[in-house]
Amino acid sequence: xxxxxxxxxxxxxxxxxxxxxxxxxxxxxxxxxxxxxxxxxxxxxxxxxxxxxxxxxxxxxxxxxxxxxxxxxxxxxxxxxxxxxxxxxxxxxxxxxxxxxxxxxxxxxxxxxxxxxxxxxxxxxxxxxxxxxxxxxxxxxxxxxxxxxxxxxxxxxxxxxxxxxxxxxxxxxxxxxxxxxxxxxxxxxxxxxxxxxxxxxxxxxxxxxxxxxxxxxxxxxxxxxxxxxxxxxxxxxxxxxxxxxxxxxxxxxxxxxxxxxxxxxxxxxxxxxxxxxxxxxxxxxxxxxxxxxxxxxxxxxxxxxxxxxxxxxxxxxxxxxxxxxxxxxxxxxxxxxxxxxxxxxxxxxxxx
DNA sequence: CGACGGGACGC
DNA sequence: CGACGGGACGC
Numbered sequence: 001x002x003x004x005x006x007x008x009x010x011x012x013x014x015x016x017x018x019x020x021x022x023x024x025x026x027x028x029x030x031x032x033x034x035x036x037x038x039x040x041x042x043x044x045x046x047x048x049x050x051x052x053x054x055x056x057x058x059x060x061x062x063x064x065x066x067x068x069x070x071x072x073x074x075x076x077x078x079x080x081x082x083x084x085x086x087x088x089x090x091x092x093x094x095x096x097x098x099x100x101x102x103x104x105x106x107x108x109x110x111x112x113x114x115x116x117x118x119x120x121x122x123x124x125x126x127x128x129x130x131x132x133x134x135x136x137x138x139x140x141x142x143x144x145x146x147x148x149x150x151x152x153x154x155x156x157x158x159x160x161x162x163x164x165x166x167x168x169x170x171x172x173x174x175x176x177x178x179x180x181x182x183x184x185x186x187x188x189x190x191x192x193x194x195x196x197x198x199x200x201x202x203x204x205x206x207x208x209x210x211x212x213x214x215x216x217x218x219x220x221x222x223x224x225x226x227x228x229x230x231x232x233x234x235x236x237x238x239x240x241x242x243x244x245x246x247x248x249x250x251x252x253x254x255x256x257x258x259x260x261x262x263x264x265x266x267x268x269x270x271x272x273x274x275x276x277x278x279x280x281x282x283x284x285x286x287x288x289x290x291x292x293x294x295x296x297x298x299x300x301x302x303x304x305x306x307x308x309x310x311x312x313x314x315x316x317x318x319x320x321x322x323x324x325x326x327x328x329x330x331x332x333x334x335x336x337x338x339x340x341x342x343x344x345x346x347x348x349x350x351x352x
Numbered sequence: 353c354g355a356c357g358g359g360a361c362g363c
Numbered sequence: 364c365g366a367c368g369g370g371a372c373g374c
Contacts, residue, residue, distance in 0.1 A: 300357095310355095312356065313357085314356075314357065341355080349357085
């Protein structure tokens with residue numbers, strides 16, 4: 001993990017806009033990156049409200065290139081209390097939602113000086129690690145993110161992740177985002193064309209393209225309607241053991257025998273989760289169901305007196321197919337020392 | 353063994 | 364040689 005760079009900020013004052021030197025960063029305002037494309041602002045609010053009272057929440061959408069105002073994949077969440085913001089970072093950073101791993105960190109004060117601070121680096125030796133890359137650029141400023149592109153498609157860490165063992169071969173290309181544009185400029189001046197220690201080839205360091213004005217800007221509307229795209233994500237951390245696993249053929253069995261009935265409520269499918277531990281919090285449900293698809297909301301049912309979980313909760317997912325896969329995968333899953341029972345919600349209530 | 357919130361449409 | 368990401372500062 002990366003320590004929050006509380007020092008290292010040498011204000012060069014090249015900006016033009018507003019004062020607010022970057023000393024005093026907000027302790028309540030977070031930036032959330034790498035959000036799944038389909039996640040709405042309200043779903044983000046729901047997710048972060050599970051930590052504490054949210055003062056404001058904004059998902060950034062593309063309104064310039066027109067289209068259906070696409071999510072730009074990031075947003076801001078401001079809490080009332082600093083301790084909730086800190087807890088959100090601790091519990092939600094790295095959460096897997098659909099095919100993404102979200103990043104939660106403190107937002108920096110907005111200013112012109114932090115824009116356009118992203119660098120594209122090529123010609124890196126293939127054996128250079130992300131840590132090596134950061135070491136190379138560290139002298140020139142505070143690094144916000146770094147990344148080395150690899151061939152295989154596996155989940156990567158954002159910052160010095162330590163044990164990244166997967167065999168993906170480096171493409172010799174990477175990105176470094178600095179805190180300040182002036183830092184990026186200086187890194188270009190100092191590093192472009194230089195030969196890293198132990199290498200023979202000079203590297204290229206330049207500003208990265210702006211992701212907005214490129215060709216993929218017009219996704220065929222149909223892309224959002226193709227139902228199958230989510231099939232390949234099986235829920236990476238879940239390995240239900242043999243006796244609980246459903247065969248793929250059991251799909252019909254489930255849809256026929258456990259008709260969701262009133263599980264569909266408005267715009268989603270409500271799932272009942274039973275046998276949760278008393279200490280269970282909402283983030284556990286997000287972790288469990290997030291990888292399977294769009295989750296709208298989660299709820300842990302608690303005893304009003306003790307505030308302990310009563311052993312069950314609810315999860316509402318947007319898409320039927322994803323809900324079915326989540327149920328098939330998580331029903332019988334052992335969480336802690338408990339075997340979960342997961343199904344569509346039924347009519348039962350203690351009143352009935 | 354145990355088991356399906358809760359707040360709340362609009363007229 | 365080129366290579367462009369998981370659209371990171373309020374779209």
